[in-house]
Every structure is written in structure tokens, then in C-alpha cells.
Amino acid sequence: MDIEKQVRDTIEKYNLIEKGEKVVVALSGGKDSTSLLYILHKLGYNVHGLMIDLDLGEWSKIHNKNMTEFCKELKIPLTIVDLKKEFGHGICYIKAIVKKQKNLSGCTVCGIIKRWILNKWAKKLKADKIATGHNLDDETQTVLMNFLKGNVMLGLNSTPMTGIIVDEDLKCKTSGFAQRIKPLFFVPESEIRNYAQKMKFKILYDRCPCAIGTYRVETRAWMAKLNDSQKMKIVENFQKEIPRLKKKFASGQIQECKYCGEPARGEICNACRIFECFKEL
Numbered sequence: 001m002d003i004e005k006q007v008r009d010t011i012e013k014y015n016l017i018e019k020g021e022k023v024v025v026a027l028s029g030g031k032d033s034t035s036l037l038y039i040l041h042k043l044g045y046n047v048h049g050l051m052i053d054l055d056l057g058e059w060s061k062i063h064n065k066n067m068t069e070f071c072k073e074l075k076i077p078l079t080i081v082d083l084k085k086e087f088g089h090g091i092c093y094i095k096a097i098v099k100k101q102k103n104l105s106g107c108t109v110c111g112i113i114k115r116w117i118l119n120k121w122a123k124k125l126k127a128d129k130i131a132t133g134h135n136l137d138d139e140t141q142t143v144l145m146n147f148l149k150g151n152v153m154l155g156l157n158s159t160p161m162t163g164i165i166v167d168e169d170l171k172c173k174t175s176g177f178a179q180r181i182k183p184l185f186f187v188p189e190s191e192i193r194n195y196a197q198k199m200k201f202k203i204l205y206d207r208c209p210c211a212i213g214t215y216r217v218e219t220r221a222w223m224a225k226l227n228d229s230q231k232m233k234i235v236e237n238f239q240k241e242i243p244r245l246k247k248k249f250a251s252g253q254i255q256e257c258k259y260c261g262e263p264a265r266g267e268i269c270n271a272c273r274i275f276e277c278f279k280e281l
């Protein structure tokens with residue numbers, strides 16, 4: 001499979017990037033986001049790397065070094081945001097405190113904080129789009145997990161372009177979101193791995209050391225029985241249902257968080273709910 005062509009086709013089909021736009025690529029340091037940055041750069045887009053240093057010891061240090069060298073070689077600007085500087089604590093401490101006070105899994109907490117920082121910094125960097133390395137396997141997991149949990153509404157963001165600013169159909173306006181795009185949406189993880197290895201990218205292939213025993217990890221394990229064309233069917237069929245689901249479930253009531261000003265479904269955004277746990281420590 002030619003994944004460069006597939007990325008080009010997805011960008012064209014879903015109008016992910018307009019000419020001249022600045023695309024901030026969220027870099028974890030893994031194979032997906034590194035390959036994405038490389039491909040977008042190769043296709044001639046105006047890219048800027050954005051990485052959150054989660055303060056996970058050696059693991060973070062190696063990722064930071066790899067991405068710094070990778071971007072330097074390709075002459076791509078890179079911004080590394082230090083979670084400890086931004087927030088005062090590393091991710092492990094944050095997760096431990098939040099788990100004690102609110103019953104949220106570590107990956108959920110990490111996801112909320114990452115989305116909050118990426119959105120804030122994408123706007124700071126004046127990005128037109130923020131691109132993540134989510135691939136076909138990630139999206140299949142998300143669709144299946146949401147079904148298994150009976151929370152199909154969460155899947156409304158499982159599209160190649162999310163964070164829509166104006167939805168004419170629903171007559172709703174949402175503000176404050178940097179528009180997120182997922183150009184690897186239809187590319188199987190195995191293909192990206194092959195590509196990154198063929199390109200000899202100097203990166204780590206290990207999964208996040210903290211993602212142990214979570215629902216996503218369990219889902220990934222039994223999903224290993226599915227082949228790539230079955231994963232594609234699950235994701236494509238779900239895409240067809242999204243307009244109908246949006247009409248049924250989307251509320252469109254996005255407001256500004258009263259503490260940080262970032263988008264929120266209620267008065268306070270999810271990240272500030274997490275930050276509240278630290279007020280009295």
C-alpha cells in the first residue's frame with residue numbers, strides 16, 4: 001500500500017488542508033505522528049511540530065531527543081511544551097491524584113490534558129489545523145469501545161476532520177477549537193509501521209509505558225483477530241452513520257470554560273475539573 005498516496009487522497013476527499021494553511025502536527029515521537037509529519041512535509045505543506053513533554057523519565061527524554069533531531073534534519077520548526085512547566089506536575093503524579101479523587105482512568109486523564117494543551121498551543125502558534133497521527137486501528141478501537149460502552153455519541157469526533165467551527169446543518173456554532181485533522185484515518189497501523197521501518201526513522205516503537213490494563217488495551221488485544229479490511233468496514237460504515245447520529249445527539253452547546261477560556265460542554269472544561277483536584281494540595 002502506498003500510504004503517501006492514501007494520505008493525499010484523504011486530504012483531498014475530506015478537504016483537510018487548504019493551500020497555504022499552517023498545519024501544526026501533534027508529535028508523540030511514535031511511528032504514526034512521525035510518519036505523518038514526514039509525509040505532510042514531503043507533500044509540501046507548511047508544517048510545525050508540537051510535542052508535549054509528559055515527564056515520563058527516560059521514555060520522554062528519548063522521544064524529545066529523537067523529535068528534536070528529526071525536525072532539525074528536515075528543517076521543520078518544533079515546539080516542545082513541558083507539562084511540568086505548564087501545569088506544575090508530571091503526568092504520573094497528576095494521574096495518581098486524579099484517580100484518588102475522581103474515578104477516571106489514567107489514559108482518560110492523559111487524553112484530556114493532552115487535548116487541552118494541544119488546543120491551547122495550536123491557537124498560540126496560529127495554526128489553521130492541528131493534525132494527529134490517529135490511524136485506522138485507533139479509530140476502529142474507538143468505534144467499538146463506544147458501542148461496547150453504549151456511548152455512541154462519543155464517536156461523533158471519529159471523523160478525519162473534527163472540531164468543526166460552524167455546523168450549518170445543526171445551526172450550531174462552536175468556538176475556541178483548533179480544527180483537528182487525522183490524515184492517517186484510513187491507514188492501517190501495520191502499514192505505518194512498515195513505512196516507518198522502511199524509512200529508517202530514528203524513533204521508539206514501544207507503546208506508552210503507562211497504558212496498562214485499560215479498556216483500550218483490552219480492546220486492542222481482542223481486536224488483533226480482525227484483519228485490515230474488516231477494520232476498514234467498521235470505520236467506513238460508522239462514517240456513513242455520523243450525519244444521522246449528529247442530528248440525534250449533538251447538542252451544539254459549547255461555551256467558554258469560566259477558568260481557562262478553553263471550549264467546554266458545561267461551565268468548566270474537563271481539564272479544569274482535573275486541575276481542581278490540586279487546589280487544596
Ligand code: AMP
Binds near residue numbers: 028052114
Ligand atoms: P495516543 O493517544 O497516544 O494514541 O496518540 C494519538 C495522537 O495524539 C498521536 O498520533 C499524536 O498525534 C498525538 N499525541 C500523543 N501524545 C502526544 C504528545 N506527548 N505530544 C503531542 N502530541 C501527542
Ligand code: ZN
Binds near residue numbers: 257260262270272
Ligand atoms: Zn478550563
